[in-house]
Amino acid sequence: MTHTLFITQLADIFAAHQIKTNDAARPYHTDERNRYHLAPLAVVLPHSTAQISRLIKLCAAQNPPVAVIAQGGNTGLVGGCAVLPDCPSILLNLSQLNRVIEIDPLNQTATVDAGVTLQALHDALKPYQLIFPLTLASQNAATIGGNLATNAGGTQVLRYGSMRDLCLGLEVVLADGSVWDGLNTLRKNNTGYDLKHVFIGAEGTLGVITRAVLKLFPAPLHRVCALVACNDLKSILDTFSTIKSKFDQQLTAFEYISANAFDLVCTQFDITPPLEAAPEYALIELASSLPLDNGAFETALDTLLHVNVLQNAAIAHNEQQSAQFWRIRELISAAQKKLGKNIKHDISLPISSINAFCNATYAALQQAYPMIEPTVFGHIGDGNLHFNVSRGGAFADADGLMACEPQINAIVYRFVAQFHGSISAEHGIGLLKRDLLPTVKSDVELRLMRDIKQQFDPQNIMNPHKILP
Amino acid sequence: MTHTLFITQLADIFAAHQIKTNDAARPYHTDERNRYHLAPLAVVLPHSTAQISRLIKLCAAQNPPVAVIAQGGNTGLVGGCAVLPDCPSILLNLSQLNRVIEIDPLNQTATVDAGVTLQALHDALKPYQLIFPLTLASQNAATIGGNLATNAGGTQVLRYGSMRDLCLGLEVVLADGSVWDGLNTLRKNNTGYDLKHVFIGAEGTLGVITRAVLKLFPAPLHRVCALVACNDLKSILDTFSTIKSKFDQQLTAFEYISANAFDLVCTQFDITPPLEAAPEYALIELASSLPLDNGAFETALDTLLHVNVLQNAAIAHNEQQSAQFWRIRELISAAQKKLGKNIKHDISLPISSINAFCNATYAALQQAYPMIEPTVFGHIGDGNLHFNVSRGGAFADADGLMACEPQINAIVYRFVAQFHGSISAEHGIGLLKRDLLPTVKSDVELRLMRDIKQQFDPQNIMNPHKILP
Numbered sequence: 001m002t003h004t005l006f007i008t009q010l011a012d013i014f015a016a017h018q019i020k021t022n023d024a025a026r027p028y029h030t031d032e033r034n035r036y037h038l039a040p041l042a043v044v045l046p047h048s049t050a051q052i053s054r055l056i057k058l059c060a061a062q063n064p065p066v067a068v069i070a071q072g073g074n075t076g077l078v079g080g081c082a083v084l085p086d087c088p089s090i091l092l093n094l095s096q097l098n099r100v101i102e103i104d105p106l107n108q109t110a111t112v113d114a115g116v117t118l119q120a121l122h123d124a125l126k127p128y129q130l131i132f133p134l135t136l137a138s139q140n141a142a143t144i145g146g147n148l149a150t151n152a153g154g155t156q157v158l159r160y161g162s163m164r165d166l167c168l169g170l171e172v173v174l175a176d177g178s179v180w181d182g183l184n185t186l187r188k189n190n191t192g193y194d195l196k197h198v199f200i201g202a203e204g205t206l207g208v209i210t211r212a213v214l215k216l217f218p219a220p221l222h223r224v225c226a227l228v229a230c231n232d233l234k235s236i237l238d239t240f241s242t243i244k245s246k247f248d249q250q251l252t253a254f255e256y257i258s259a260n261a262f263d264l265v266c267t268q269f270d271i272t273p274p275l276e277a278a279p280e281y282a283l284i285e286l287a288s289s290l291p292l293d294n295g296a297f298e299t300a301l302d303t304l305l306h307v308n309v310l311q312n313a314a315i316a317h318n319e320q321q322s323a324q325f326w327r328i329r330e331l332i333s334a335a336q337k338k339l340g341k342n343i344k345h346d347i348s349l350p351i352s353s354i355n356a357f358c359n360a361t362y363a364a365l366q367q368a369y370p371m372i373e374p375t376v377f378g379h380i381g382d383g384n385l386h387f388n389v390s391r392g393g394a395f396a397d398a399d400g401l402m403a404c405e406p407q408i409n410a411i412v413y414r415f416v417a418q419f420h421g422s423i424s425a426e427h428g429i430g431l432l433k434r435d436l437l438p439t440v441k442s443d444v445e446l447r448l449m450r451d452i453k454q455q456f457d458p459q460n461i462m463n464p465h466k467i468l469p
Numbered sequence: 470m471t472h473t474l475f476i477t478q479l480a481d482i483f484a485a486h487q488i489k490t491n492d493a494a495r496p497y498h499t500d501e502r503n504r505y506h507l508a509p510l511a512v513v514l515p516h517s518t519a520q521i522s523r524l525i526k527l528c529a530a531q532n533p534p535v536a537v538i539a540q541g542g543n544t545g546l547v548g549g550c551a552v553l554p555d556c557p558s559i560l561l562n563l564s565q566l567n568r569v570i571e572i573d574p575l576n577q578t579a580t581v582d583a584g585v586t587l588q589a590l591h592d593a594l595k596p597y598q599l600i601f602p603l604t605l606a607s608q609n610a611a612t613i614g615g616n617l618a619t620n621a622g623g624t625q626v627l628r629y630g631s632m633r634d635l636c637l638g639l640e641v642v643l644a645d646g647s648v649w650d651g652l653n654t655l656r657k658n659n660t661g662y663d664l665k666h667v668f669i670g671a672e673g674t675l676g677v678i679t680r681a682v683l684k685l686f687p688a689p690l691h692r693v694c695a696l697v698a699c700n701d702l703k704s705i706l707d708t709f710s711t712i713k714s715k716f717d718q719q720l721t722a723f724e725y726i727s728a729n730a731f732d733l734v735c736t737q738f739d740i741t742p743p744l745e746a747a748p749e750y751a752l753i754e755l756a757s758s759l760p761l762d763n764g765a766f767e768t769a770l771d772t773l774l775h776v777n778v779l780q781n782a783a784i785a786h787n788e789q790q791s792a793q794f795w796r797i798r799e800l801i802s803a804a805q806k807k808l809g810k811n812i813k814h815d816i817s818l819p820i821s822s823i824n825a826f827c828n829a830t831y832a833a834l835q836q837a838y839p840m841i842e843p844t845v846f847g848h849i850g851d852g853n854l855h856f857n858v859s860r861g862g863a864f865a866d867a868d869g870l871m872a873c874e875p876q877i878n879a880i881v882y883r884f885v886a887q888f889h890g891s892i893s894a895e896h897g898i899g900l901l902k903r904d905l906l907p908t909v910k911s912d913v914e915l916r917l918m919r920d921i922k923q924q925f926d927p928q929n930i931m932n933p934h935k936i937l938p
Binding site: 192 | 573575576577578598619620622626628630631633634643647648649650651653654655656657658659660661662663664666667669670671675686687689706710713714715716717718719757758759760762765817818819820821822848851852853889890891892893894895896897898902906909910911913914917918920921924925936937
């Protein structure tokens with residue numbers, strides 16, 4: 001099977017500089033975690049929805065059809081943009097579809113192309129005293145389209161919700177090349193099935209998101225940040241519960257950092273720890289458009305110190321100190337990457353089960369691999385733990401660690417299931433977790449999902465073989 | 470075609486007191502607005518998901534199959550539960566499926582049966598200092614299942630979102646009688662297509678929602694409420710924009726009340742107006758778990774008075790006064806009902822287009838029907854107007870008014886389309902607006918909706934002929 005003619009036909013749709021093949025395509029087809037490397041037939045960089053529509057029609061018309069894999073910032077962690085063997089594919093990189101089309105300050109909405117990076121949108125909003133609240137470590141590269149396709153979360157979900165909650169409308173190119181214009185700018189619109197939710201979180205398997213309408217919020221003008229230390233995870237959860245009840249909508253982030261994660265960042269990036277060593281840490285942020293009651297926050301922390309729930313607490317006295325606290329949180333993944341390949345578990349649990357889950361899982365891992373040192377952190381206010389394992393402790397090198405990946409996954413996911421958690425809180429399923437899906441979904445749910453895939457993509461050309469095995 | 474055998478077979482599933490026919494069925498089959506009256510074959514009141522599953526299997530096995538119309542509190546305004554001629558139907562009233570199953574204070578979730586009324590859930594939460602924020606005038610009767618099926622909105626959407634935003638998980642009985650257990654209690658769970666969003670807002674046309682997991686929030690302990698008056702709608706919108714920017718997440722309601730609506734309530738319910746007569750009013754509520762800065766609120770209103778954006782403002786000094794202000798807002802629909810049948814338009818617009826829309830629509834209506842007096846009110850912070858017309862002004866009686874309904878609808882919906890609004894912000898489509906749907910949706914969108922309906926309900930037995938013509 002050759003695709004020479006097909007590649008030639010791409011030139012009818014795209015200018016030469018929009019088509020990358022062979023060596024020029026290489027930078028696009030290795031994923032963030034260096035797990036997937038197969039080359040597509042070509043990488044194309046469209047400038048318009050119309051080009052994407054024509055491309056998909058062309059791909060659908062081949063015999064056999066050519067697969068279309070949409071790619072945003074290529075920052076995904078589960079191989080969502082991986083090219084598969086024996087599956088001739090076009091990698092549709094959306095980075096050139098990158099205009100902020102409209103900002104409506106009174107309606108508090110932004111309409112943007114899918115290839116706009118999250119950081120570019122943040123920057124575009126600065127003159128308006130408005131924010132788009134999604135915040136991710138990878139936001140310089142990650143795009144709005146990728147954020148939507150994976151229903152991205154990040155550190156501000158507690159206050160503002162995930163990407164799904166922040167989207168009002170979409171434009172999507174469907175598997176037959178037709179375009180669905182669902183660019184709704186309304187806060188309320190109950191006119192039949194809400195199709196945008198079918199595409200959000202579908203990881204490009206049902207259509208290609210090309211444009212979106214997003215909710216904006218008044219920029220918080222006041223912010224306070226604290227780093228706290230506890231003797232155990234239960235105390236971290238008690239602190240969350242107290243602060244959440246008291247400060248509710250002012251609580252914009254509650255990030256858990258285990259001692260392993262904390263120490264790893266300080267060692268790898270040569271940071272002097274801002275608090276004495278402790279078993280568990282959390283980063284707490286309050287923000288508001290109104291002045292904050294810093295006294296009330298200090299009193300709340302003092303009370304928690306007094307009753308021994310907290311062991312230590314430091315409040316940032318300025319933006320710079322606040323940025324230092326956040327830097328520790330944001331460098332965890334990079335610190336892990338410095339140690340080489342690692343095993344990530346992006347899991348979520350009912351908040352009321354986190355402590356029991358961690359105790360059970362640590363014990364089982366410790367029994368199987370004495371001296372194992374999981375590097376755990378996450379958005380504990382959303383019940384979302386990044387339950388990761390790097391080399392160190394039981395594993396002298398990354399190769400030795402990765403050889404045990406299936407066994408370590410099995411232990412972690414067994415307890416995730418037992419405590420009614422999720423095997424993917426915010427990273428999605430992609431290719432990496434695809435074969436786990438039947439172990440966590442009922443037959444009824446898998447059947448409904450397969451039927452939706454069949455309906456929206458009968459030729460199976462939209463990012464095929466991802467999510468569903 | 471007779472259904473005698475079918476009715477007999479119902480007794481295999483339900484106890485005698487759970488089956489209502491003939492006169493006993495009558496209270497269930499007239500809708501809130503007294504527009505639809507046809508009788509179903511029977512009304513059944515199941516106690517369990519298993520009974521609903523068996524019922525649907527029985528209905529699907531008939532030749533021809535029997536339709537299943539789920540009914541909550543029967544408070545819908547668009548004939549969503551109407552029985553259709555030539556369509557033998559079972560009315561599945563969920564009022565007996567009404568247990569609050571679990572409240573998890575740390576996870577801040579409640580798991581409830583679909584037939585629990587919104588008020589019953591509010592009451593059940595009182596001991597926990599938690600709230601479920603959805604608030605509707607009809608909440609004594611309206612059920613969680615109905616709220617989900619119609620993606621209900623209400624007065625707190627500004628701060629907490631619509632029903633869709635407040636739901637984490639669902640249990641649904643599908644059209645073949647199988648049960649989808651999607652009772653997710655997690656804040657983040659990105660494991661494939663998010664099926665709950667297919668059923669939420671689908672008005673019972675894709676399956677019967679039997680149970681749900683809902684998000685809870687800390688009860689706001691502090692609240693302040695103001696009634697303000699303006700000379701024009703633009704000033705109302707300017708007030709909204711100022712208050713929203715300044716108080717952001719503390720702003721829990723911003724309700725617009727036109728002079729017609731305000732006066733109608735005061736006249737019909739013999740209320741002394743709490744403010745001097747003005748052309749436009751709004752009810753503003755701030756709430757928080759922390760003490761509010763009432764001084765900042767008063768200063769903000771004073772500034773708006775000073776620059777003549779506001780003409781008048783009254784701040785409630787206690788819960789009783791606050792309740793008086795809210796009573797005016799909540800009695801509008803009841804005051805209209807006292808005048809007899811009326812024409813409702815539950816529309817939404819980009820907030821930045823509300824003023825231009827209202828000016829254009831008033832002018833066109835005035836030209837067609839001199840002296841017409843629309844009774845407009847709504848959740849202006851969500852862009853949601855209840856653009857209603859009662860008798861009075863151009864119409865001496867309700868019959869004369871209702872005779873002009875198609876023409877009045879045509880004028881209003883023409884401008885809704887022109888200003889990129891929605892013909893149903895929060896009430897849904899049901900039967901009443903079904904035939905309008907093709908005028909407001911693209912062929913691509915209608916095709917996707919029809920395909921979803923076909924996939925989930927191939928026999929067309931789940932509330933057939935609603936939403937889609």
